[in-house]
Amino acid sequence: MTTTVTRTRRRARWAAPLLAVGLIAAACGGDDAGNGNGDDENGSSTPTVGGETQDLSGTLLGAGATFPTPLFLEWLGAYQEIEPEVDINYQSVGSGGGIEQFLSETVDFGSTERYLTDEEVEEAEEIRGCASIHIPVVFGSVTVAYNLPQIEGEELVLDAETTAAIFARDITNWNDPAIAALNPDLDLPDVDMIPVHRSDGSGTTYIFTRYLSDEVESWDDEYGFGSEINWAAGTVGGAGNEGVTAGVQQNPGGIGYVSFAYAVENDIPVASQINADGNAVAPTVETVAAAPAAIVDELPEDLRFDILNVGADAFPIVGTNWVLAWECGYDENTEELLKAFWTWAVTEGAPIAEDLVYAPLTGPVIDLALEQIDKINSQN
Amino acid sequence: MTVVDTPTSERDPVNPFKSTERGGKVDPIFRWVLRSSGVLVLAILALMVLRTTWAAWPVFASEGLDFFTGTLWSVGPSRSEVTGTYGAWPFIYGTLVSSALAIIIALPLAICTALYLTQLAPPRIARPGSYLVEMLASVPSIIFGLWGLLWFLPNVLRPVMNFLEDTLGQSFPPFSILFEGPVFGVSYFAAGVVLAIMILPIITAICREVFMLAPEGEKQAAYGLGATRWEVIRKVVLARSVPGVVGGTMLGLGRALGETVAVAMLIGASQRVGTSLLFPGDSMAAVIFNTFADGAPEAIWALFAIGVTLFFITMIVNILARLLVWRIGRITGDATV
Amino acid sequence: MPASHEDVFVIDDLSVRYSGRDALRNVSMVIPAGGITALIGPSGCGKSTLLRCLNRMNDLIRGCAVEGSLFYHGEDLYASDVDPVEVRRRIGMVFQRPNPFKDTIYSNVSFGPRLNGMKKGPELDEVVEKSLRRAVLWDEVKDQLTKNAFALSGGQQQRLCIARALATDPDVVLMDEPCSALDPIATMRIEDLMRELSTRYTIIVVTHNMQQAARVSDRTAFFSVSGGADDGGDPAGELVEFDETVTIFSNANDSRTEAYVTGRFG
Numbered sequence: 001m002t003t004t005v006t007r008t009r010r011r012a013r014w015a016a017p018l019l020a021v022g023l024i025a026a027a028c029g030g031d032d033a034g035n036g037n038g039d040d041e042n043g044s045s046t047p048t049v050g051g052e053t054q055d056l057s058g059t060l061l062g063a064g065a066t067f068p069t070p071l072f073l074e075w076l077g078a079y080q081e082i083e084p085e086v087d088i089n090y091q092s093v094g095s096g097g098g099i100e101q102f103l104s105e106t107v108d109f110g111s112t113e114r115y116l117t118d119e120e121v122e123e124a125e126e127i128r129g130c131a132s133i134h135i136p137v138v139f140g141s142v143t144v145a146y147n148l149p150q151i152e153g154e155e156l157v158l159d160a161e162t163t164a165a166i167f168a169r170d171i172t173n174w175n176d177p178a179i180a181a182l183n184p185d186l187d188l189p190d191v192d193m194i195p196v197h198r199s200d201g202s203g204t205t206y207i208f209t210r211y212l213s214d215e216v217e218s219w220d221d222e223y224g225f226g227s228e229i230n231w232a233a234g235t236v237g238g239a240g241n242e243g244v245t246a247g248v249q250q251n252p253g254g255i256g257y258v259s260f261a262y263a264v265e266n267d268i269p270v271a272s273q274i275n276a277d278g279n280a281v282a283p284t285v286e287t288v289a290a291a292p293a294a295i296v297d298e299l300p301e302d303l304r305f306d307i308l309n310v311g312a313d314a315f316p317i318v319g320t321n322w323v324l325a326w327e328c329g330y331d332e333n334t335e336e337l338l339k340a341f342w343t344w345a346v347t348e349g350a351p352i353a354e355d356l357v358y359a360p361l362t363g364p365v366i367d368l369a370l371e372q373i374d375k376i377n378s379q380n
Numbered sequence: 381m382t383v384v385d386t387p388t389s390e391r392d393p394v395n396p397f398k399s400t401e402r403g404g405k406v407d408p409i410f411r412w413v414l415r416s417s418g419v420l421v422l423a424i425l426a427l428m429v430l431r432t433t434w435a436a437w438p439v440f441a442s443e444g445l446d447f448f449t450g451t452l453w454s455v456g457p458s459r460s461e462v463t464g465t466y467g468a469w470p471f472i473y474g475t476l477v478s479s480a481l482a483i484i485i486a487l488p489l490a491i492c493t494a495l496y497l498t499q500l501a502p503p504r505i506a507r508p509g510s511y512l513v514e515m516l517a518s519v520p521s522i523i524f525g526l527w528g529l530l531w532f533l534p535n536v537l538r539p540v541m542n543f544l545e546d547t548l549g550q551s552f553p554p555f556s557i558l559f560e561g562p563v564f565g566v567s568y569f570a571a572g573v574v575l576a577i578m579i580l581p582i583i584t585a586i587c588r589e590v591f592m593l594a595p596e597g598e599k600q601a602a603y604g605l606g607a608t609r610w611e612v613i614r615k616v617v618l619a620r621s622v623p624g625v626v627g628g629t630m631l632g633l634g635r636a637l638g639e640t641v642a643v644a645m646l647i648g649a650s651q652r653v654g655t656s657l658l659f660p661g662d663s664m665a666a667v668i669f670n671t672f673a674d675g676a677p678e679a680i681w682a683l684f685a686i687g688v689t690l691f692f693i694t695m696i697v698n699i700l701a702r703l704l705v706w707r708i709g710r711i712t713g714d715a716t717v
Numbered sequence: 718m719p720a721s722h723e724d725v726f727v728i729d730d731l732s733v734r735y736s737g738r739d740a741l742r743n744v745s746m747v748i749p750a751g752g753i754t755a756l757i758g759p760s761g762c763g764k765s766t767l768l769r770c771l772n773r774m775n776d777l778i779r780g781c782a783v784e785g786s787l788f789y790h791g792e793d794l795y796a797s798d799v800d801p802v803e804v805r806r807r808i809g810m811v812f813q814r815p816n817p818f819k820d821t822i823y824s825n826v827s828f829g830p831r832l833n834g835m836k837k838g839p840e841l842d843e844v845v846e847k848s849l850r851r852a853v854l855w856d857e858v859k860d861q862l863t864k865n866a867f868a869l870s871g872g873q874q875q876r877l878c879i880a881r882a883l884a885t886d887p888d889v890v891l892m893d894e895p896c897s898a899l900d901p902i903a904t905m906r907i908e909d910l911m912r913e914l915s916t917r918y919t920i921i922v923v924t925h926n927m928q929q930a931a932r933v934s935d936r937t938a939f940f941s942v943s944g945g946a947d948d949g950g951d952p953a954g955e956l957v958e959f960d961e962t963v964t965i966f967s968n969a970n971d972s973r974t975e976a977y978v979t980g981r982f983g
Binding site: 093094095096097100117119120123192194197199200201202203224226227228229230231232233234235236237238239243246247250251 | 452453454455457458459460529530533534538562564565566644645648649650651652654659660662666670671672673674675676677679
Binding site: 601611 | 772774802805807809
């Protein structure tokens with residue numbers, strides 16, 4: 001099922017839950033008609049942005065993660081103003097679905113928060129006879145939201161050990177010494193904790209549990225990581241960021257993890273997290289962007305990486321959203337469209353990402369991404 | 381002998397009973413259309429079961445009976461083999477518990493509502509009341525889920541659950557176990573109550589139909605013998621309606637077992653068997669709904685296996701219901717059931 | 718009228734209205750104890766309405782209003798403190814169509830006594846047997862008391878309904894066209910039964926069958942519809958004449974009665 005809707009930039013944010021988003025470029029061509037060309041409302045003259053001349057046309061089809069959907073919507077909306085003849089359709093079906101559709105070649109690109117496993121990489125190679133490409137396009141962080149009116153307006157600090165212990169139900173009360181030790185200035189009340197996790201398989205869960213597994217051995221042994229895991233007894237699930245937020249806000253003492261963008265948009269208090277250097281870092285666009293920047297020298301060539309163990313002023317729970325593409329098998333026009341759109345997105349699309357509290361690629365990471373984009377169809 | 385000339389030209393002048401176009405050709409076509417529709421429905425059903433079972437087979441083969449009794453559900457990432465552990469008991473348990481709770485709450489309410497609408501209410505209340513009940517039945521389940529999660533749960537259910545925990549939860553077994561705290565909000569109980577509200581209209585509508593069919597003659601006879609209104613309802617209306625009420629209940633139970641979205645939003649998505657009704661759990665339909673989009677192929681097989689299990693549980697429930705209705709019919713000597 | 722020292726029903730100026738529309742107007746009559754009283758007349762004459770006033774079955778019909786007075790053994794049945802349920806417990810009723818409960822024969826007959834609080838046991842067995850004997854059904858069903866009543870023939874079912882009414886030990890049995898759904902042989906058996914019961918009970922029967930009234934009843938009340946459009950009012954039933962059956966059928970006072978019983982009207 002594909003619902004194709006047309007949205008202008010402003011409205012796109014509210015269209016996020018739609019299963020699929022797309023653009024019919026021609027339908028909105030008149031938006032730019034402000035140059036005195038009054039009797040030609042549908043803008044048969046080529047609109048120009050930034051002095052470039054546009055000549056691309058065609059359709060791209062993508063599917064995958066739900067996490068970047070609001071951003072993709074805005075990107076598509078903005079890009080449509082530049083390239084009115086380009087029609088990009090994105091189906092927000094989840095990372096697993098994105099990988100599945102990518103591997104079954106029903107889409108031009110996939111989108112995912114977890115990189116392909118070795119098994120999947122090999123399978124991809126067999127399917128198309130050439131390698132698959134991971135293009136990081138944006139970073140997002142997962143933050144721990146909580147509901148404890150007694151400490152409203154104050155900073156709560158957590159570290160990986162404590163966060164793991166809370167979600168493992170080893171810590172069950174807010175006045176636990178472990179939390180108190182991290183927050184000597186807070187007067188923590190005697191309130192039961194109710195941990196809330198995602199009930200649906202999700203990249204958010206993947207990023208969160210990947211972090212806990214890396215930092216806390218006992219967590220790795222007992223629960224591991226993945227887009228869904230077997231949670232401890234005495235924790236509650238909620239569907240989507242909305243469900244987790246509802247679970248947190250309805251339970252005094254509730255604590256759950258949500259995408260940072262969602263927490264900001266809904267004004268939910270989130271905890272600062274202690275990183276590898278022992279610094280308590282509050283999540284902001286800058287501290288999230290600092291995380292991948294901190295490990296840019298260690299990245300593997302295929303850009304399948306986790307952002308772990310970051311220090312300095314980087315927020316430690318950060319994940320990557322990749323676009324998946326192939327090194328061969330596209331026709332020329334599709335290749336051109338893919339390269340043009342994603343190049344635009346990771347460079348000029350950055351301010352839009354920041355507006356929505358996603359961390360865009362920065363500095364050397366952009367260059368790495370552009371190298372990956374360049375590989376599209378290179379083996380044809 | 382004169383042959384009467386009829387204007388109907390197709391009629392054979394010698395043999396007026398010879399088969400005509402109308403009866404001879406159209407009837408078989410009609411019969412064929414009906415028969416193939418029937419066969420088609422069965423074929424679709426069979427294909428569905430076969431295909432689902434086939435997709436689920438690797439998981440059934442790898443887990444064996446542990447699939448139904450195991451309590452650990454830990455999905456693997458593989459595309460070609462079963463690497464995770466798949467014990468679906470927490471989901472089976474959650475489905476059964478939430479549905480049973482829904483029936484326990486909805487059935488008495490539905491019977492009372494239907495009795496009121498058919499036996500007591502004046503027509504100016506009974507008619508709009510019945511429409512209202514039928515309208516409720518058509519409210520999409522996502523609405524029940526949203527309303528349940530965002531309004532009903534915090535404003536009504538939570539105080540009720542707190543009360544239950546404070547009273548029954550502090551008493552003695554089995555209540556002290558069933559209503560053990562802490563209160564999480566989303567739980568078997570929350571899912572069960574909202575399910576009850578969802579299936580209430582179906583059961584009420586069927587009970588209403590059944591009660592309306594209660595034999596007027598027998599009601600008159602009972603009144604004539606000096607029965608009170610309540611005695612007439614109990615000894616005639618209810619006594620004659622058992623098979624119909626059982627049928628309606630099973631229809632409601634069927635919906636409760638398969639209900640997805642609302643349960644997914646309210647049951648709490650905990651893959652553990654919670655002994656207390658106030659604890660979060662998960663149901664078969666909800667786990668399929670929640671994790672399907674993001675699952676690796678082996679996880680999808682496991683979800684298919686849950687689907688097959690749900691299908692068979694629903695079928696068993698229906699067969700039991702048939703048997704029950706049939707037995708009741710025999711006891712009361714009703715040859716028509 | 719047969720010798721009787723007691724009047725069972727004394728009806729005085731009784732009118733019945735259904736949702737404001739007159740059904741029966743200004744009926745006054747005295748029904749003595751014992752024997753069979755037949756209520757006859759054309760459709761819509763209010764004979765069934767009157768019968769259903771006698772045990773307050775009319776209370777079950779929404780919008781039914783009764784005016785005037787009705788005394789049963791000197792008690793005002795429509796007094797405000799009278800419970801219609803208690804009235805129906807004392808006064809038996811048999812309906813147009815046989816309406817046994819879809820239950821065993823035994824349960825059917827014991828229904829009334831059990832409502833009155835009698836527990837299962839030899840006493841109840843005795844009541845059931847006595848009632849079935851009085852309804853002349855005992856010999857036919859004594860070996861199949863646990864059989865479903867629906868398995869009986871129409872005539873047997875109606876006699877079962879009579880037995881069921883007798884089981885509460887009433888002194889009056891109201892019958893609303895009890896034979897209209899039965900074949901002639903079954904009808905004959907019910908008529909015989911009515912004659913037999915009339916020695917012990919006061920029977921009031923509504924019938925559209927004049928021959929039946931002539932055959933079985935001791936007294937006959939003839940009702941007619943009056944007050945049609947030409948009178949400027951709603952048509953409603955009224956009592957025309959009430960007398961010994963013999964008188965009604967051979968020497969009626971009112972010409973309308975005579976016209977009806979001789980088949981020239983209705």
